[in-house]
Amino acid sequence: MRSSVIIFPGSNCDRDMDVALKKFGFKNQMVWHNDQSIPKSDLIVLPGGFSYGDYLRCGSIASKSKIIKSVIDFANSGGLVLGICNGFQILTETGLLNGILQQNKFLNFICSNVYVKVKDKQNKYFKDLKKDVLELHIAHNEGNYFCSEDELKLLEDNNQIAVTYCGKDGTENETSNPNGAIKNIAGIFNKNKNVLGMMPHPERMIDKYLSGEDGSLFFKNILDNFK
């Protein structure tokens, strides 16, 4: 499976994503934000970091960058687009995903392991995933997902909520919500479920010496579904 990771000035999880993708067998390429086009890919990843310094609003300037038109075209033609952390923020700024990411409820940056519940498996990311609850890792200051009531209803009706923060046993409540996100939302899809944005970093959880290994399941599953 061919993948491309876009590097914006200020991206800082681009290498980690490259390492993770290659570890599981993706043929990955790095693409510079000022490029006009993206090499032929089956998956485009917008990595975490602080694109353009997070100035103006997180993800806002990246959503107007040169490369982004190709990303939008690719998404609209049904290609898989994955945005992690800052990548998720960029996707909401482009309008490919609904809603916004506000500052965390307790106003602090949070770097911590979290559990997320997989809410929908009828998509190319989570189909046939063996676990319902994954242990992943978050590291962000603006991960507090918010959207209007109408948008939320649409997300729920179309099963566009991808993952929600939960406890180890899968319970979703206020204590298992690290940043105040509405309905504990940690990640969402677009309507066609080819675009996924999520705050947790699967690329930081890919071997047992790191914070955990559930990120491996995530990447392997994408590959399995592609075959």
Added chain:
Amino acid sequence: MEVTEAVAIDHGLKKEEFSKICELLKRTPNLTELAIFSAMWNEHCSYKSSRKHLKKMHTKGKQVIQGPGENAGVIDIGDDDAIVFKIESHNHPSFIEPYQGAATGVGGIMRDVFTMGARPIANLNSIHFGSPQHKKTRNLLRGVVKGIGGYGNCIGVPTIAGQTTFDESYNGNILVNAMTLGLVNKNKIFYSKAAGLDKPVIYVGSKTGRDGIHGASMASATFDDKIEEKKPTVQVGDPFTEKLLLEACLELMADNSIIAIQDMGAAGLTSSSVEMASKGNLGIELNLSEVPCREEKMTPYEIMLSESQERMLIVLEKGKEEHAKKIFDKWNLDFAVIGKTTNSKKIELVFDNKKVAEIPIDLLAENAPIYDRPWKKTKLPQKLKFDKDEFKSLKLSDCLKKILSNSNISDKKWIWDQYDHTVMGDTIQKPGGDAGVVRVHGTNKAVAASVDSSALYCFSHPLTGGKQIVCESYRNLISVGAKPIAITNCLNFGNPEKEKNMGEFVECVEGIIEASKYLDFPVVSGNVSFYNETKDKGIKPTPTIGGVGLISDYQQMLTMDFKTEGNLVYVIGKTDGHLDQSIFARELLNEKKGPPPTVNLFNEKNIGETVLDLSRKNLIVSCHDVSLGGILTAVSKMCIKGKKGIKINTLKGLTNKYEYFFGEDQARYIIEIPKASLMKVNDILNKYSVHFDELGTVNGQSIEYKDDINLPIEELEDAHKYWLKKYMDS
């Protein structure tokens, strides 16, 4: 403006220093020249009070590639890999403006490391605040933590370990020491020594603004009531630009275009240009009209003194200008040829086609004043005679809970949760352990690092304190299974013009030297911060040691959490029960006098090597050094982290349980041993003639000791984990 003695004094120079300048120059300097002298001759840049003593540091070793004197120290970790590291203070600015002060501290130290061609792979910090009751403490702590996180998180370098303490002596002067480790190929290290004539001098990075002017002089003076007025001397950081600068510099460093490179840190363009020329024994000519400026009508004086962040000065190979410019254009950074190297051995500044300054380099560097300041020895305090009958009213379990929730012992998760400690995907030991550990990307190796200081011990007896911190750093590295290699130090002291403070400095340094020699744990970089004093009240002497060690196979890394029920727990090293200067004495007896625990370097080395041997042979499964709070505190942390209890044996020949459990004797570790390894462990302990106590067995969900202690882990955790969060929320 006419330069007079009064103007010189306003610039932080002493009367005698001004006369010396006039004498050396054989004329009165103009204002720009005076500014350059004041920047180069202040304590922060010239090390004029400390140099005499720092010279004696133990700085050489088999694995040392570069010792003190460069942007950072470099050590060899095999296979052509080298680690570049340094610690630096940003105390004064952080007290005036905690967010920016701390943030630019982190930015500055990272630049020191990537200037040498290394990609930063880990950050650490040692931060010290006033009493929790002091009205400024909470906000300063919040600002500093946010600043450190704001900068490091944005660059994408994990913050893997740290230390936070509270003491009333920091009420008017907090300490913020930041450390960075970088990874470089040992054949591709870049230095700051210029070479060759007529080579282009390049300015890259951010534009120059009026921020931070006189920053280095501010950091070389004590504080008074008017510190609020000093806010404009604090630099403002932009981590985004630094991230771009990092990537651009590393890209340019991939080929052979750079002759020398130096970041513009304290005293900005002045110190960077003078240092490069001085090291290369050359002259340098700068055309200040070419310097990219952020503000209009900046004068040569301002340009030379600005401490705007995220700037670098490079001496480039001739003909490489276009190639280099292309890289900096790609990263949207300023790039300007602002001068050249010359054979004049002078710094010559031109502005608007007029020469505005001309100073022989050696007057600024080698001829800078060096002081042999008078100092006073601190006598070893008399050992206290505790009234042990008084102890009897204290319940062991209450004492333990009180100690675990002490501000200096309690868990600092509230802080490190705000630091990205997992970015780069190689952090295998997070903050909260004895040392942070990151893998050397793509290899089996891992690097461990820790920061330590013991102001209370150093205050009580500087010589012992100096030795103790080096040993503590050594132990922390060994506790995670790393072989200690080298240290960096940040020497935070009061006013060197006072004999007592100068004495504290001299004796702490002596202690550091003695221990680092004995343990073969050389000092490869560091910095000195004097004048941590407000209205005549100085801080307790706080040398901070940043230690770095190597784990050749990261699968052998150790952690402190208890692993398996039924495993045996030993205390390695002898416990005499030294309570003077302990947390127990302070917290429960309100006793602050007495000497710190004795440091026995033979024991430190022998016991350290024993533990390392045990870990290399995979005979132990967890390890933790015993430090503040003694055995019971150490064991509690192992229980909390492992979510497992311990049944402590009835100890034979125990004279006093309080002394045994809370004494802070040095050179001790606690190890967890699987039953199957026991015989081999005993053999090795005997081979090294190391004293050990069979403390107990990993068991159940509580700490149990006879009828004295029966504390469930949740209760320990409550005492230990939430003090800081509650404090910050209140």
